[in-house]
Amino acid sequence: MAALQYLxxxxxxxxxxxxxxTSMADLYQRKLWHQLTQKLDQFVALTVFQAGDTLVQLYHxxxxxxxxxxxxxxxxxxxxxxxxxxxxxxxAIAYLEEVIEKLRTSGERRVEEPxxxxxxxxxxxxxxxxxxxxxxxLLEEGKTTLDSMTDVDxxxxxxxxxxxxxxxxxxxxxAEFYKSALLYLAYTSVETLSEDFKLDLAFDLSLAALLGNxxxxxxxxxxHPIVNSLLGTSVEWLYFILQAFNAGDLTxxxxxxxxxxxxxxxxPALVENEKKLWEKINILCLMELIFSRPSEERTxxxxxxxxxxxxxxxxxxxxxxxxxxxxxxxxxxDQVDGTVRISWVQPRVLGVPQITALKxxxxxxxxxxxxxxxxxxxETPDLMTV
Numbered sequence: 001m002a003a004l005q006y007l008x009x010x011x012x013x014x015x016x017x018x019x020x021x022t023s024m025a026d027l028y029q030r031k032l033w034h035q036l037t038q039k040l041d042q043f044v045a046l047t048v049f050q051a052g053d054t055l056v057q058l059y060h061x062x063x064x065x066x067x068x069x070x071x072x073x074x075x076x077x078x079x080x081x082x083x084x085x086x087x088x089x090x091x092a093i094a095y096l097e098e099v100i101e102k103l104r105t106s107g108e109r110r111v112e113e114p115x116x117x118x119x120x121x122x123x124x125x126x127x128x129x130x131x132x133x134x135x136x137x138l139l140e141e142g143k144t145t146l147d148s149m150t151d152v153d154x155x156x157x158x159x160x161x162x163x164x165x166x167x168x169x170x171x172x173x174x175a176e177f178y179k180s181a182l183l184y185l186a187y188t189s190v191e192t193l194s195e196d197f198k199l200d201l202a203f204d205l206s207l208a209a210l211l212g213n214x215x216x217x218x219x220x221x222x223x224h225p226i227v228n229s230l231l232g233t234s235v236e237w238l239y240f241i242l243q244a245f246n247a248g249d250l251t252x253x254x255x256x257x258x259x260x261x262x263x264x265x266x267x268p269a270l271v272e273n274e275k276k277l278w279e280k281i282n283i284l285c286l287m288e289l290i291f292s293r294p295s296e297e298r299t300x301x302x303x304x305x306x307x308x309x310x311x312x313x314x315x316x317x318x319x320x321x322x323x324x325x326x327x328x329x330x331x332x333x334d335q336v337d338g339t340v341r342i343s344w345v346q347p348r349v350l351g352v353p354q355i356t357a358l359k360x361x362x363x364x365x366x367x368x369x370x371x372x373x374x375x376x377x378x379e380t381p382d383l384m385t386v
Contacts, residue, residue, distance in 0.1 A: 003028060006061040017048070028066070037070045044081055055082045068106050073153055076103070076114035080121045089125050096122050113156050116145050120159040127166055139163055158187040169204065172269075175212035181205050182220065190225050198229040206230065206238045210245065211273055214326055216284060217348045218246035237263050245281050248288035250310060253281050282309045283323055290329065290345045298331075298342040305340075313338075 004025055011021035020043055027036040040063070049055055059082045067075050079099040086092035096118050103115050123138035142160050146152065165180035181201065190198065206227065209215050221227055222242055230239040237260040244252040257264060264270055270277065289308055290298065306316045320340055323329045330344040 001065075003062050003065040017046075024062075028062075031069075033066065033069045034071075036066075037074050040078065041074070044078065053085050053087075056085050058082075068102070068108075072103060072106065072108055072111060072114040073117065073155070075099070076117040077155065079118055083121055083125070089129050093122055093125055096125075112145060112149060113153055116142055116149075117156050117159050120163045123163045124166060127163070127170060132167070132170060135163070135167055139167055154187040158184050161187065174208040175215055178205060178208040178212045178215060181208070182224075185224060185226060193226075195229070198226050199233060199235075202226050202229040203235055203238065206242055207267070207269060209242065210277060210280070211269055216280065216287070216326075216328055216346070218242050219348055222246055235263070245284055248281065248285035250281060250285055250308075279319075279322070282311065282319055283328065285309050286319060286323060287328060287345060287348070290342050291348075299339050300342065302333075302338045302340065 007021045007025045007028075011018045011025075014021075020039075024036060024039055024043070027039060043049075044055055044058070049058075059078065063075075063078060076099070079096060083092040083096050086095060100115055100118050100122075103111050103118070119138060120142055123135045123142065126138065127135040139160075142163070146157065146160050161180050161184040165177050165184055168174075168177035168180055181204070185201075193201075205221060209218055209221050227239060227242070230236050237256060241253065241256055243249075244256060285308055286305060289300070289305065293300070302313055302316050305311075305319070306313055309316065309319065311319060317333065317335075320329075320331075320333055324331070328346045329342055331340055331342040333340045
């Protein structure tokens with residue numbers, strides 16, 4: 001058989017991989033398709049096959065012989081990996097469309113999942129070729145299909161959200177990119193990603209968090225292990241800036257701007273949005289000030305906010321109006337008394353220092369409750385006895 005002849009030829013040409021080819025030939029002859037799929041999954045991940053067209057040849061000379069006998073979602077995974085080794089995007093897209101047609105005519109149940117997975121790779125390649133509108137159409141169709149499905153494999157979710165993130169990145173829609181990229185990570189194990197990929201994604205996510213409209217919660221990103229990829233690299237300054245924003249620490253941000261001035265000026269988006277960044281960290285400084293105060297002490301003098309944010313009173317009022325308009329806080333500004341009464345502040349993902357502060361506050365509250373209980377017992381001993 002041609003498939004076995006191909007394996008034998010490869011085993012002779014690559015003696016260091018002889019055991020792999022022998023094992024796959026054995027599983028193929030015994031028609032153990034599930035075990036063969038697992039072996040192929042490991043095989044295509046080997047470093048030696050990440051360059052050239054080895055996987056393209058493997059698919060056309062071996063996998064194609066039994067492609068409809070294995071799990072179709074696994075077939076889709078293999079097809080996407082193989083498509084990345086085609087030197088020409090046109091040939092890769094034609095190959096993927098051929099796979100989609102085979103999946104449609106397979107007659108198997110739950111074929112929508114593998115088709116959607118492959119379609120998202122087609123959308124990604126269209127985007128790489130600059131066909132943004134075609135990508136947008138495929139992406140919208142993909143999201144509609146995904147919403148109509150139940151019990152979907154995480155890899156399919158991840159493929160849709162990844163293409164979505166790259167589409168928004170191409171349009172410099174920072175907030176939408178940020179949301180889509182975080183959703184992608186929610187369905188992806190970080191351990192499966194390469195170090196270079198993690199660093200690039202962490203960098204893009206960090207910039208998007210800083211520049212995205214209405215993104216004022218950095219705790220979720222800082223809590224994700226991917227952001228640690230920035231540490232120990234030439235762009236670790238971005239991690240420190242995220243921490244400063246999350247804490248609303250203006251002083252620290254000013255220090256970092258001075259320390260990493262050359263790195264910051266090398267990022268055009270940060271330079272162009274300098275004013276916006278200062279407004280954002282001032283808002284976060286305000287939120288941190290509110291969070292740090294007990295609920296019974298939420299009437300704050302505007303002069304105190306001005307002192308913390310280093311703004312004039314007029315600028316403080318503008319800052320409060322902005323925070324109220326984007327629903328980060330709820331409250332009433334009293335211009336006569338020069339105060340603001342905060343009744344609600346948007347919940348945030350807390351970091352370790354903020355959780356520690358919350359713990360201390362709860363302990364103080366418990367102490368107050370205990371003191372009140374002792375006072376009540378002392379004042380009404382007869383009632384407490386009964």
